[in-house]
Amino acid sequence: MKEVVLGIDVGTSSVKAIAVDKQGSVVAVAKEELNIYHDFPGYSEQDPDEWFEAAASCVKQLRQDEAMAEYVIKGLSFSGQMHGLVLLNEVLELLRRAILWNDTRSSEQCKQIINQLGNYVLGNPVLEGFTLTKLLWVKEHEPKNWEQAHVFMLPKDYVRFKFTNQINMEYSDGSSTLLLDPVTNEWSKETGECFGMKDIYPELVPSTAKVGHITASLARELGLEDDVAVFAGGGDNACGAVGAGVMNANETLCSIGTSGVVLSCETEEDKTMYHNIHMFKHAKMHMSYAMGVTLAAGDSLSWLKRTVFPNLDFAEIVDLAAQSQPGSNGLLFAPYLSGERTPHGDANIRGSFIGLSGMHTEADMARAVLEGITFSLYDSIAYLRETGKNISEIVAIGGGAQSEFWLQLQADIFNADIKSLRNSEGPSMGAAMIAAYGLGWFESLEACVDQFIEYGAVYHPNTERHQRYQEFYKLYQQVYPQTKDITKGLLELTRKH
Template identity: 55%
Template structure:
């Protein structure tokens, strides 16, 4: 029988499970949908048990597929949505629904943290999405639940606990809580003591570390006869980088999904980052990464389609954009549809088009939207490049990597080589690689990348285009400061 490992990615909208063999080939894959619970505006929750059920269902479906005949599942690991708070009682059961990364109820708690520690904490900005503000919200708004709290976990760690019995958290996800020191890789319990959190911390481990096997009950529910070794796993961005082969300082990841991420590996922080750049531990034990986030990247394109191009496909929209010129006939778009994280950290800023004129076409609007998304990511990249040597190559994944026009635009705006993957599996591939590494299939992660990651096309920057984009980008950077006060006034009108 052929040995395979499972890479399980717990996203916000779905669970994706893949089976990978020792050649790095994806033998099969399945997905199960997830639903959001939104009891109030700005609230985003999920039932932790729905994650476990979806993971089990996706594995069962995969096991029963034709592709998995004569396959032996040796190991499994997880990737998952970051920051979400799963509060457990002394019996290890959830006290309430999980509060997710995209929940924005904690502005007051963020200000409280800033009052204690300043604008940054443990090398990171203080933002609504992180876990510590959620803990404070629970403490202040649900005292009965707070009294029941024994330990907190993050989403994928909860699923792993329910499937193995092991309560723990690995460093790449723990780095997004505002409670882990990313350099010492220890909980900073002085922060918790200052905020009266108590001893609610799980044990910590490396992403490739063995945590146990699927329990007998889980094996029975999956109709598995053999033991499956389970490894700790990683945060979705860390696993996404790993699954794209971004494991050293010569590479940058550009991922354009609903949100957008620019991520660069580093070995230790050289300077104070500022500008809401995140500093987290990678899934590799000796590596960290910096990251900038655009909250409405692909989501801006979704809004554009719903509003202006309802009957068109996304490919059609990008094709229309290519019919406009650089600068979109003097039109700029800022993708602040749900506020912005990097560099502004402003939950209340809103998007805008600047430069609409009588000759503006739908093609101009489409191009301005795509350029604005790319400018936002480039802004993060510029701030990140100030803290370390510039990178030689960018790996582009997600929706922005599905069209040659947008890929060339990325190369020109960033002024760097942009490469795509031949097979893009995202964070689930990174999780599978962690399981395979834990099993000892290869001696190093570099060897895994060589065997598992297949690169496709490379797009080279046009210097003249970059200079032209640079002029528009300089104006783009001024739009935030010029519209911030106006946006506040609009939001305050009752």
């Protein structure tokens, strides 16, 4: 029998699993949609058991796929949405639904941390998305749950626990909690103690560590052998970087999914960035990455489809945008539908069209949304360049990499070569590569990249268009300071009623 590894990505909107052979070919793919609960404004939660059930269903689908008839599954690993808080009690039962990365209820807890420790903690900005703020919210608002809390973990860690009965967290996700010391690679329990945190920390392991095997009962249920090895994996962005071959200093990734990310690799483990640029651990040992985040990137395009173009698919909306021109005939869009992370770190800012008039067409609106998303990501690139980083080539993955028009738009706005992947599976491919390396199929992650990753077309920036976009970008930069008080006031009025 030929061998495959599985990469399972626990996303926000879905769980995706792929089976990959030793040549790096994707043999089969499975996907399960997920529910999200928004019980109150700013709340965003999911049921962790739904993640597990979806992941198990995906594995079962892969095993039953006709293309898998000649293959045996030897190992698997996970990638997952970052920051989300999962709490278990002493008998390892869930205490509540998970509080997700895009949940903004913990603004008061952010203020408490900033007042005591400053705007940056352990190399990262203090923002609602990070796990420490969620822990403190539970401590303050749900004392019964806090009293019973025995261990916390992040989304993919819970699914891995359900697969193996082993509890741990790897460094890339650990670094996204505001509780990991980037120098010692250990939990900074002193930071937690500043706010009355008790000792509920999971064991830390490298991304490539073998943490166990699928339990015998689950293996029987899924139709697997009982010796399937399980490896720790990584946060979705760390795994996305592995799956795109972005693992060395200054190599840069742009990923546009529900959120949007610009990620650039760093060798300095304890470097602090500013302007709400994050510093997280890479899945590759002894590497970190600097990252900027747009909270509603692809989500802005989904909103446009849902509310303005319900009868068009995403490809048709992008084709429509191509019928307009750079600058969308004087229309700007700020993609702050869920607040914003980089550079503003403002949970209360909201999106807007600026310059809308009766002359604007559907094509202008579609292009303005794509340009606004890309301008927001350009904010991160501009700040990273200010720190001295040389960003001249960027690997593109995610929804923003599915369109030649949008890839060229990124090249023109970013003023960098945009490199596509011939077959982009995103974080699930990175997770599969971690499993392949963990099993000893390759001597290094770089060797795995050489075998698994094939690059496609490269999109070069047009100097004239970049200069034109720079004029609109300077106006775009004024949208946040000019609208933040207005949108905050609107949000407050809405909450009152």
